Amino acid sequence: MQPLVISRTAIVNSLGAGLAATANALRDRRSGLAPCAFENVALNTYVGQVAGLENERIRPDLAEYDCRNNRLAQVGLQQDGFAESIEAAIQKYGADRIGVFMGTSTSGILQTELAYRRRDSESGALPADFHYAQTQNTFSLADFVQRYFGLKGPSVVVSSACSSTAKVFGNAARMIAAGVCDAAIVGGVDTLCLTTLYGFNSLGLVSQSPCRPYDVNRDGISLGEGAGFALLEKQSTQSAGEMLLLGIGESSDAYHMSTPHPEGMGAKLAIQSALNAAGLRPEDIDYVNLHGTSTKSNDASEDKAVYGVFGAKTPCSSTKGWTGHLLGAAGITEAIISMLAIENSLIPGSLNTLDLDPELKSNYQINNLAIPVNRVVSNSFGFGGSNCSLVLGRAI
C-alpha cells in the first residue's frame, strides 16, 4: 500500500492526559491500574480508570452528546495540539475533504445502563434526558468528532470489538486511496461500563490482580478506558523522520465468538498480510506490540502466531500492564505507544509479568529495552475472531 503520514497524535488513558504522560509512565514503569472503584461495581479487580471525567463538561453546542465516552473523546481531542492540527488541515484540504473513522466497542452504553436504573416506575419509560442517537448509538462517537470540528467528509464508526481502532487505519487508507477524502482523523474511545466489567467477569476472563501478560500465572484481563486519535495525510514528498502507516492486515478467525483460534491462524494471517502490504519481511521489524490481553487463551494463541512469523528473535511485549485492556480503544492506544517506542528508542517491557510462561516461545521482553526502533508491528484481536495488525515506522 501507499504509506500515509501520521502527522499528529493525541492520547488519554489512566496514565494521564497527553503523549508525555504515557511516554513518562512507560519510561518510569508506572502502571495506571488501581483497585476498581467504578460506579457501584462489586468486583474484586483492577481497572485503568481516567481521572476527572465526572467533572468534564461537553461543549454546550454538543450538550446532547454528553456521556462518559464522548467526554473522554473531548479530553482526547484537546491534547497534544491535535485540535490545532485539525484546524490547519481544514485550511489545507477543506472541511469536506477530511474523513472521520472512529472505533469503539461499547460507545455510550454506560448512559443507557444508568438510564435503565431511572426508568419510570409506572410506564417503564426511559428518562427524558436520555439521548439515544447522541450517546447509546454506536455512531455517536464519529458524529461527535465530526461535529466538534465541523467536518463534512465521510464519517463512520467501526465496531469490531477489540480490533476496532486498529481497523480504522484501513478504512481511512482505502478512502484516501480511492480519492473520497485527502486526510482523515482515525482512532477512537472506549470507556468503563458495567456491561464489559460484568460481561468479561461472566466469561471468567477478569483477573483479581493487575493483569500479567505472558506470565505463567496469568489469569485474565484488567479493564481500562482511553482515547486516542491520529491525523492521517497523503504523503506528498517523503521527508526523513516522518511517522508513517506502512501496512495493515485484516483477517477473521472463523473459529469461535469469544475464544481465539488455538493455533493463532487468524492472527498469523493478519500479521503476514500487514507485512505484505508494507512490502517488508519479518526481519525488517524491530518490535512487536502484542495484543497480549493476559488471558490464558489469547496469549497462547498470539504467541503461536508471532513465533510462527518472527521466530524467537524479534523483541515483543504487551503494554496492557500499564493501561489495562482498552477494548475498542486498544488498537489506537497501542499504535501510539508503538510510535512512542520509535520516537524514544525504547521498547517497553511488560509490567507485572514475573515468571514468563515457559510454553510461550516468542522473544518476550519483561524489562524496558533502550535500542533504536524504526519499524513496529502492532496487533489487535477481538471477539468474533476479528484480527488486525498495523505496520508503523519512520520514513527513511
Place this chain on the structure above:
Amino acid sequence: MKIYVEGVGLLGPGLNGWHFSLSCLTANEAYVSAPTELKASELLPAAERRRTGVPVKLSLAVGQEAFANAQRDPATTATVFSSSGGDGDNLHHICETLAVAELEVSPTRFHNSVHNAAAGYWSIATHSQEPSTSLCCYDASFSSGLLESTTQIVVDGIPVALIAYDHPYPEPLHAVRHIGGNFGVALVLTPNVTEHTFAALDVSLVANIDCPTPMTDPALETLRASIPAARALPLLAALARKSQEVVFLEYVAGNYLRVAVQPC
C-alpha cells in the same frame, strides 16, 4: 468508483427473498406488508444456532441468498457488515439485568453484544478467514457500508459482500429509537465483470442534493424511512427494474451517496 453486482439477498416485511420481491419492487404487483419470515440458518452448528438472535438470522439468510445468486464461494470473499443498532434485544436484556441488584450478565449475551457478532457468526458459518469489518452510521448505515465496500473493491481489487441489517428494539428503547421491522439486505460486489454480473454501479459521495430518492409505492416508502437498512430500497428497486437509473441514498453531514445503476 465503478463496481459490479453479482448477487442480491433480501429479507424484510413482505419481502421474502430477492426473486420473490422483484414483482413488487418493479411495481408489477402491489407490495403487501407482512411480518419478516425469520429462520435459523442451517449453516451454523446446532449449538451455535441456538445462541443467535435476529441480527444473525437476518445476516445469514440474506448473505446465503446473495452468494447463491452470485454462485460465488463465501469462504474466499471479504465482508462488510453494517447496522444502525446491532442486537437490540440483547442490549435490552443486558441493561435490564444491570439495573437490578443481581448483576449477573449471561456470558452468551455478553459475547453476542459486540456489534460484530453477526460478522463473527458469518465467518464461523462460512469458514471465511477473509477480512471483515462491522460498521455503524446511524440512519446512513447502509450507504456507509456501500461506500466502504466500494473503496475496498476499487483499492484492493477484491470482491466484497455487503450485509446490512436492522431490527426493532423492545421497549423502553423502542420509544426513543423506532425501527419499523426486521430487515436484511446483502450485495455480492466485484471489481470486474464476471459471468454472473447483472449490473454495474458507479458510486460517489455528493453534496447539494435536496433529499434521498424515495420509493414510489407509499408502503415501501414507509418501510424505507422506518428502517435504516431499508434505505437500500431505492437501489434495490433500480436493480430489480434492470434500467439505467441514478439513485441518491441518505448519508451524513449533508452528503448523499450517488449510485448510477447500469444493467449489464
